[in-house]
Amino acid sequence: MVNLAVLLRADSTFTDCFMQLAGTGHSIEAEQMIGLMEARPAIMRLVLLHAYVTLAQTAATAFTNGRASVSARLARWLLMCHDRVDGDAVEITHESIAGMLGVRRPGVTTALGDLERLGLVAPRRGAVAVMDRGG
Numbered sequence: 001m002v003n004l005a006v007l008l009r010a011d012s013t014f015t016d017c018f019m020q021l022a023g024t025g026h027s028i029e030a031e032q033m034i035g036l037m038e039a040r041p042a043i044m045r046l047v048l049l050h051a052y053v054t055l056a057q058t059a060a061t062a063f064t065n066g067r068a069s070v071s072a073r074l075a076r077w078l079l080m081c082h083d084r085v086d087g088d089a090v091e092i093t094h095e096s097i098a099g100m101l102g103v104r105r106p107g108v109t110t111a112l113g114d115l116e117r118l119g120l121v122a123p124r125r126g127a128v129a130v131m132d133r134g135g
Contacts, residue, residue, distance in 0.1 A: 004051055006030045007037075021081060021119060022091055065102070069113040073101055078121065082130045089127045097128075 005013040037044040081090045122129040
């Protein structure tokens with residue numbers, strides 16, 4: 001669930017949603033979701049838990065973006081993507097990563113080089129393989 005406005009029954013939202021990586025997504029009309037949450041407390045509990053985790057992740061991202069190096073921000077972002085893909089390769093371009101991190105493309109290339117020298121990732125054209133999650 002990406003739109004907490006539904007949970008709060010707000011009339012509008014100030015956010016957009018887009019998929020950063022190739023894959024599938026699902027949608028449901030807001031009124032249907034509200035009906036499900038009202039009819040099934042277990043669904044409401046899961047939605048609330050998701051909202052909590054999303055807010056915690058947003059706070060951690062804000063902190064990291066304000067304090068960490070581009071390499072650390074890139075590592076964190078790649079791990080979050082890695083959590084959501086099958087296999088070790090995150091299919092994405094340097095340009096797209098730059099947009100996600102709010103940096104220039106050459107900064108992504110430099111940061112990927114730093115992570116590659118540490119044996120943490122293996123970049124290739126259009127993808128980055130995560131080699132050492134713990135690192």
